[in-house]
Amino acid sequence: MAAAKAASISSLYLQSHPSPPNPTSIFSLFLSQNPPKTLLPSQNLHCSHLLSLTCTQHLLHPPTLKTQSPAFSSNKQHPDGRSIDYDDDEKPREECGVVGIYGDPEPLDSAIWPPRAQHRGQEGAGIVCVQDNVLQSVTGVGLVSEVFNQSKLDQLPGDLAIGHVRYSTAGSSMLKNVQPFVAGYRFGSVGVAHNGNLVNYGSLRAMLEENGSIFNTSSDTEVVLHLIAISKARPFLLRIVDACEQLEGAYSMVFVTQDKLVAVRDPHGFRPLVMGRRSNGSVVFASETCALDLIEATYEREVFPGEVVVVDKEGVQSLCLMAHPQPKQCIFEHIYFALPNSVVFGRSVYESRRVFGEILATEAPVECDVVIAVPDSGVVAALGYAGKAGVPFQQGLIRSHYVGRTFIEPSQKIRDFGVKLKLSPVRAVLEGKRVVVVDDSIVRGLRLRKLFGC
Known part of the structure; x- marks a missing residue:
C-alpha cells in the first residue's frame, strides 16, 4: 500500500446570525439562531500510511411552591456494580445522547429509540418516565437492546419521559453513573439526562461537599441535582434555571419533573439539542435530527444557546440563561459524533x-x-x-x-x-x-x- x-x-468555523424564535416568553426570548457556514483552509499533516482527515475540537422570588413528597422509583440492572474503568486519560470525553418527550400516549417507544442514538454511547442506557406524578427509572450497563426488553417497558407507562445513552465524559462506566439520574426533594422530584462536560465540576463538587452534600456517583452531572437542592429560587422550575446558571462548560440537558419537560443548552452551544413535534402534538427533544426522523417527528428548530425550553400542559415556553455573544459549536459533531443523515x-x-x-x-x-x-x-x-x-x-x-x-x-x-x-x-x-x-x-x-x- x-x-x-x-x-x-x-x-470548521460555524458562524451565527440572529434569527428570532417564536415560543411564548416567560422572562425574555433568546433571539439568536446558529446557521453555520464557513469552511476554513487547513494546515498540512504528514502520516506514513494513512490519508486521513483530522480536526481540532472546539471546543425574583414568587410564593413558595407547595411542599411535595419525593416521588420516584428506580430499577437498576446489574446490581453487582459491573463496571469498566478508564485507562486512557487522553480520551476526548464529550459524547452522549439524550431524548425527551412530552404528551405522547406511548412515550417509551420514542424515548428508547433503538438504535437511533446508540452511536452516541454504548456503555449504558436509561429511561425515566412519569405516571401519576411518580418518576420511574430503569437504567443498565450496555447497549439499549441489552438494557431494555418489552417486560421492562411495560413497567414504564405515562406520557412524559426522558432517555439517555452513555459515553463517559466524567466518571467510570459503573452502573451508578448511568443516566438519567433521579432525585427526590421535599418540594418535588426531578430526573436529568446530560450530554457534555462540566469544566467547573471539581470546584462545584468541592463547594457542595464542604457544605454537607454527599455524592453517590463520580459523574459531573450529579452536581446539577445538588445545586437544585440548595437553590433558594422559587418555584421549582427556577431552581433548575438557578442551578444551570452556575455551570461552566458543555451541556445539553433534558429534565423531567412530575408535570414538566425541560430542555437546556449551554450559552456557548457546544453540543447539539433539537426540538421536534409528532403528528399527535407531542413535543420531542433529541441530540440529533436523525432521532426525530425515525420516530416520525418533524424538526422545528434547535434549542438555542443559553435557552431553557419548558413544556407542560400550558404549552411550550422559553426563557433564557446568559447567552454567549459568539457560539462555539464542537466541530467533532460534524466529523465523527453525528450520523450523516443528521442536521447539526x-x-x-x-x-x-x-x-x-x-x-x-x-x-x-x-x-x-x-x-x-x-x-x-x-x-x-x-x-x-x-x-x-x-x-x-x-x-x-x-x-x-x-x-x-x-x-x-x-x-x-x-x-x-x-x-x-x-x-x-x-x-x-x-x-x-x-x-x-x-x-x-x-x-x-x-x-x-x-x-x-x-
Whole structure:
C-alpha cells in the first residue's frame, strides 16, 4: 500500500446570525439562531500510511411552591456494580445522547429509540418516565437492546419521559453513573439526562461537599441535582434555571419533573439539542435530527444557546440563561459524533463530510489507483475525495456491525481488540494497488497502528 501525504481539516468555523424564535416568553426570548457556514483552509499533516482527515475540537422570588413528597422509583440492572474503568486519560470525553418527550400516549417507544442514538454511547442506557406524578427509572450497563426488553417497558407507562445513552465524559462506566439520574426533594422530584462536560465540576463538587452534600456517583452531572437542592429560587422550575446558571462548560440537558419537560443548552452551544413535534402534538427533544426522523417527528428548530425550553400542559415556553455573544459549536459533531443523515448546528453532516473529502483531495493530491474508506464514519469523506480526484471509490475494508464504535469504548484494551474484530481488508480490491485510505479523523491513531503499523 503506497505511502500517502495527508492533510488536516483543522477547523470548521460555524458562524451565527440572529434569527428570532417564536415560543411564548416567560422572562425574555433568546433571539439568536446558529446557521453555520464557513469552511476554513487547513494546515498540512504528514502520516506514513494513512490519508486521513483530522480536526481540532472546539471546543425574583414568587410564593413558595407547595411542599411535595419525593416521588420516584428506580430499577437498576446489574446490581453487582459491573463496571469498566478508564485507562486512557487522553480520551476526548464529550459524547452522549439524550431524548425527551412530552404528551405522547406511548412515550417509551420514542424515548428508547433503538438504535437511533446508540452511536452516541454504548456503555449504558436509561429511561425515566412519569405516571401519576411518580418518576420511574430503569437504567443498565450496555447497549439499549441489552438494557431494555418489552417486560421492562411495560413497567414504564405515562406520557412524559426522558432517555439517555452513555459515553463517559466524567466518571467510570459503573452502573451508578448511568443516566438519567433521579432525585427526590421535599418540594418535588426531578430526573436529568446530560450530554457534555462540566469544566467547573471539581470546584462545584468541592463547594457542595464542604457544605454537607454527599455524592453517590463520580459523574459531573450529579452536581446539577445538588445545586437544585440548595437553590433558594422559587418555584421549582427556577431552581433548575438557578442551578444551570452556575455551570461552566458543555451541556445539553433534558429534565423531567412530575408535570414538566425541560430542555437546556449551554450559552456557548457546544453540543447539539433539537426540538421536534409528532403528528399527535407531542413535543420531542433529541441530540440529533436523525432521532426525530425515525420516530416520525418533524424538526422545528434547535434549542438555542443559553435557552431553557419548558413544556407542560400550558404549552411550550422559553426563557433564557446568559447567552454567549459568539457560539462555539464542537466541530467533532460534524466529523465523527453525528450520523450523516443528521442536521447539526444548521448544517447537513453528510455535506460537511463530503466537502472535507473534496478539500483534502485538493490540498493533498496523490497518484493512486483506488480510494477506500475506514467505515463507517469515513465513507462520505472518501466519496468526496474520490469524486474530486477522479479516482474510483471501492469498499476495501469490511466492517463487522457486531462490533461498536471503537473510539467510544472506555478502555484501550477493548478498543485494540475491537479494531481487530471490526475491520477486515478485501484483498481483491487492495492487492497490487496504490491505495488512498480516508478516515474521518485521527484522534489516538489507534486504527493507523492496528491496520497499517504506523
